[in-house]
Amino acid sequence: MGKQLTSREEDYSKWYNELVIKADLAEHSAVRGCMVIKPHGYGIWEKIQRQLDDMFKETGHVNAYFPLLIPKKLFEAEEKNAEGFAKECAVVTHYRLKTDPSDKTKLIVDPDAKLEEELIIRPTSEAIIWNTYRNWIQSYRDLPILINQWANVMRWEMRTRLFLRTAEFLWQEGHTAHATKQEAVDESRQMLEVYATFAEEYMAMPVIKGVKSPSERFAGADDTYSIEALMQDGKALQAGTSHFLGQNFAKAFDVKYVNKEGKQEYVWATSWGVSTRLMGALIMTHSDDDGLIIPPKLAPIQVVIVPIYKGEEQLNELSEAVRPIMDELKASGISVKYDDSDNRKPGWKFAEYELKGIPLRIAIGPRDLANGTVEIARRDTKEKELVTLENVRSHVIQRLEDIHNNLFARAKKLQEDKTSSVDDYEEFKKVLKEKGGFIFAHWDGTEETEERIKKETKATIRNIPFEGDMTEGKCMVTGKPSARKVLFALAY
């Protein structure tokens, strides 16, 4: 069973699919479009969760849990939201199976156990949550509500891809309620900042923050903000969204509060989420033809130590030398694994940990022991260094930081190299075809033009960035006035 991957140049999509499987991150399950997240993949997701959760709590949020199933009637209440998700809902219609009378080894759906009202598996939880908030909110004293939920959701996608688009996925969804519009807008912007900080400082993935065009808004939102990242193949990936929901859900579910002046008002809302899709972004931002590269801060194992030995006696000597290194690294909060398993050769292990993206590998053999050194190899650059035993700790700390910085710089450079600014539609098409990447161009602000560009080129407006070139101009397609250039790309 060779572990070699198709090269990225040969077929980027194939490389991705192979990498996810071969690096033991995830696999397809027996259920159409649903994945199994394997321990190595889940370990990275746990690090993502833990870090984001800390950041949510630092910004005043608490976690809670709302039901998986949503009664159809509740789901209908916010019309746009319902319309946006109705076509991809898994529907529960019965609550019991029974033995098949014609074959006792089989089960059939019990027709007597039909639900009076169908339940849908949550594609997102605004409906059930706002129906609940109605009872929690009476006065301004009950606001704001700052709640997050870690959960599984289901959207019955027709074409699925591991991590990037699956019927079931894991995510977090924040749902907040506020007394004023400004507070809700500020909240949705704040959470976008949290996502951007997480993307850059933990995933080492540069992102562009901005607001979505109206046609790309979340169903039920007044405004959707996004962070957009650029993958190695020049396609964009929406890595997180934060929605200012206005009073849409408050009105749909009749959620009012009495303000300080004793007047009843509708509550203002936000929601925001990131999902296991981030795993796809992480993979396609950093990895290479030899496998995964995990940014150090999200690596479940940051350092692996491989002894190179013949016979048990040598192994014992090496293990004794390794023990204080392990202790020292663990005491510094570094996660380290010692792989002294005897059913694989060191060369096999080296390739395996490279494939799995472990940031640093330490090799130690009898000659190292005699010299009081170890060999430390970086996953990102493949550079190897001899380090004396007493310097291992400080070297590892430094190199983990270096790797993070190098990964970010590499990704940033790629993003810059693949970012263009064009003024003409023909040029736009040419750049899109030949180079791909992010393309800044003027747009007249209409849905028709946006739709036409999408139809003719498959490129979409990723967002209207908060920062960057704010010069006015003329729409590249219609020549009508444009307030500023917006960000286009082909996207995942």
Added chain:
Amino acid sequence: MGKQLTSREEDYSKWYNELVIKADLAEHSAVRGCMVIKPHGYGIWEKIQRQLDDMFKETGHVNAYFPLLIPKKLFEAEEKNAEGFAKECAVVTHYRLKTDPSDKTKLIVDPDAKLEEELIIRPTSEAIIWNTYRNWIQSYRDLPILINQWANVMRWEMRTRLFLRTAEFLWQEGHTAHATKQEAVDESRQMLEVYATFAEEYMAMPVIKGVKSPSERFAGADDTYSIEALMQDGKALQAGTSHFLGQNFAKAFDVKYVNKEGKQEYVWATSWGVSTRLMGALIMTHSDDDGLIIPPKLAPIQVVIVPIYKGEEQLNELSEAVRPIMDELKASGISVKYDDSDNRKPGWKFAEYELKGIPLRIAIGPRDLANGTVEIARRDTKEKELVTLENVRSHVIQRLEDIHNNLFARAKKLQEDKTSSVDDYEEFKKVLKEKGGFIFAHWDGTEETEERIKKETKATIRNIPFEGDMTEGKCMVTGKPSARKVLFALAY
């Protein structure tokens, strides 16, 4: 809105239901039998999760994630398991809604989107997991597999109660695969020990470990081990189970491995789980007529500080004195909240934090400030002590430990007081009726006798304890030989 609870003596069941609602732990949702876990309740669950997760990892387990939905055909494969859960399965039959042609504001299930094969929402994941393991296991080198999953599951219960029995609940389920029977038995016993340690050392809840009688086994298991706790009202609660599954799932899903001798063998299995039911156990082990009492190691907030002040100036002075205390406590890993909100009086706050079970409350007013002291009140005993500012940290650390020990001792004493040993069936019925609690009695080991006792008294065999009186005797009902007394009780 009074927060006063029905007393436990008056109506224990009512007290429980009110407490869960009034202490903001959970509430009923719009979906029959499904609960909303509110932030305060979820905060405790997060502490439970974090601690158990650490213990699972220390014993070599890793986390992964398997699909929510299970194809009916897979679910049928292990007959007993299927039979055991078929009657309470939520079934997904369609994957799309569409606009109701007769009313554009409504959605209906799209009959064209009927699934070829129905999917059930997992009531437990053995089926989907063992179907997956088949592809992961070829040789002894691939074993053991030591995986845990944190997930939501659904069992369509007809009579539900918050935390104790809900259609959807949160849990962890470990699923391990082993080369030998002994290794699997050891694993299932080890995980029961982990649960018992957690119950006693973190929940401050004494438990009795043992093996279930065959009729009470998990559907599909060769042996089920359990920890049983005794609630204040004298009823038992099964707080965790660990199953030795033999080769049942390996045979149902054809999971074989090649052993060191090159021979194909079926794999041995275990599974083990605890759920949000533990929240119910926690509540009914410790709480009192004034509200919840949270064991300190699982309290999201361990210490609350309430300033007693008039006017902003006094508040500022107090806040300044409180800041170093907060810093000191946080630096010692203690979670502390400073409640200087101005819309509630101190008395209201005291009652509220009592109701919510915060282990320690620190009150500080101007007179305290002048004397250089604070008042520290314990939730468990209601005792108050004056403590000098410089001693707050050491006092808090000591008292948190004292509270844990006191809660455990109290619960242990209650368990002992409510444990009886009887030799005669009439006496058994009398004790059960008048005193309740755990009752040790001889049983002839047959399902008929067990069933008769259950029918006549509602008492069930909780388990056959690993420890305790091992003397032989005669069954209290039939007079037939009994190897030892077993543990009976009325149970949740």
